[in-house]
Amino acid sequence: MSNRVREIKRIGVFTSGGDAPGMNAAIRAVVRTSLYNNKEVTGIYHGYQGMIDNTVFDMKSDSVSSIIQQGGTILKTARCMEFKTVEGRAKAYENLKNAGIDALVAIGGDGTFTGAELFSREHDIPVMCIPGTIDNDLNGTDLTIGYDTANNTVIEAIDKIRDTAASHNRIFFVEVMGRDSGCIALNAGIAGGAEAILLPEKDTAIDELIELLSDAAGRNKSSMIVIIAEGDKNGGASNVAKRVNEKFDNFDIKVSILGHLQRGGSPSSADRVLATRMGYTAVNELLKGNTRSTIGIRGSEIVTTPLEEALSKKEIKLNEDLVEIAKIMTI
Structure with a gap:
């Protein structure tokens, strides 16, 4: 949490890495929660590549109508080698600044989180991350969007x-x-x-x-x-x-x-609700002054974890009870 809560007028939202069912529900929640709080929203196509290519557009409530049931991501996703360079990130920042974007919500996996953490530190832009990956392999959360x-x-x-x-x-x-x-x-x-x-x-x-x-x-x-x-x-x-x-x-x-x-496929009820809760929380955390954190769920509670902490824990352990149960159920 920063010592000074800066004013945020426009939030940029993007998806990156592999797509996952429920990403659209998260986008929808980010857009509508931002608008509810009288903040403007910019959609960024193709993740980090879109920041460099400046493929951005203004989002309104009807921009996310009838997408909660859709798989994939309406914002598209792409890999971006240029963003891994200092020059590429500087270009991305200039484009975001010119678009009036004050903060970012990133939806994706480990690579997305790594890029967001570095970008936020280099250019002092607030960022919140939402875990969207079918692999359920991220720290800071029991479940990721798309896994169910x-x-x-x-x-x-x-x-x-x-x-x-x-x-x-x-x-x-x-x-x-x-x-x-x-x-x-x-x-x-x-x-x-x-x-x-x-x-x-x-x-x-x-x-x-x-x-x-x-x-x-x-x-x-x-x-x-x-x-x-x-x-x-x-x-x-x-x-x-x-x-x-x-x-x-x-x-x-x-x-x-x-x-x-x-x-692929239409997201389950569980993924739609989880994504909506995470998108809602990501915006509210940004507006409270939180930055460089990931949204997660522990039990039934939505929590935040500093990105640095989440990324430093590389090993994701399987539930050993489930491993034992799987063994017994084969007899």
């Missing part, structure tokens, strides 16, 4: 895959997103009744997996589903399936990589 929707999407896919697996005595290896985080794999695996779950945070040897599948086959299971996070150290679903098939050829083995369908 992605889980529901994966579970629906698993349910449909199990129908065909059971019809043909097949083992399906289903790859889900999670390069560094196994949150989707773990939660969707439990909810979908997977026989095994492979996570980036846990080492699972192929021989160990084959033993698990052999035990399941010995209990007369006619079909099995293995959930694999894309960042698993064994090299993804295709590689795991190939190695298992070399030693365990009793079953017809299939691979399904869910890919980017996990990012």
Whole structure:
């Protein structure tokens, strides 16, 4: 919290990094909360790239009408290498200043937060960050926007895959997103009744997996589903399936990589409410003088965490109770 609460007349809002269902609900909340407090709002297309390219526009209440149910982001998103340079950030700041933008709300993941923290320090512009990523891999919050929707999407896919697996005595290896985080794999695996779950945070040897599948086959299971996070150290679903098939050829083995369908779709009720609460809080925190913080949820309470603290904690730990539950549920 700064010692002096500066007057904010216009708030800029943007999305950056990977898109996530619920980002539009957050944009909507930022715009309408700002307008309610008699502040003007500028939308910035394509994240940090849009700051450099000066692709900005004035936002009114009707700018965010009928978007709460839409996936993706109406403000678009992009990677921006130029923003990583001092010169690029200086150009971005000049464009924001010329547009009359006094403060920023950034919606995105770890890379978005890192850029916002550095930009705010270099150019003394207030910034609040909202965690929008399906991976649920950010510090300072129990849940990120988009995670619940992605889980529901994966579970629906698993349910449909199990129908065909059971019809043909097949083992399906289903790859889900999670390069560094196994949150989707773990939660969707439990909810979908997977026989095994492979996570980036846990080492699972192929021989160990084959033993698990052999035990399941010995209990007369006619079909099995293995959930694999894309960042698993064994090299993804295709590689795991190939190695298992070399030693365990009793079953017809299939691979399904869910890919980017996990990012899309209409956000769940939980994500819409969470995004709305976070967008509302981000604006109010800025107006109170808070800056360089991320909005989060702990239990049922919306909280803020200094960006420096959130970014310094690199390791996101899995819920060990869920890991144990997943193990027990496979017997």
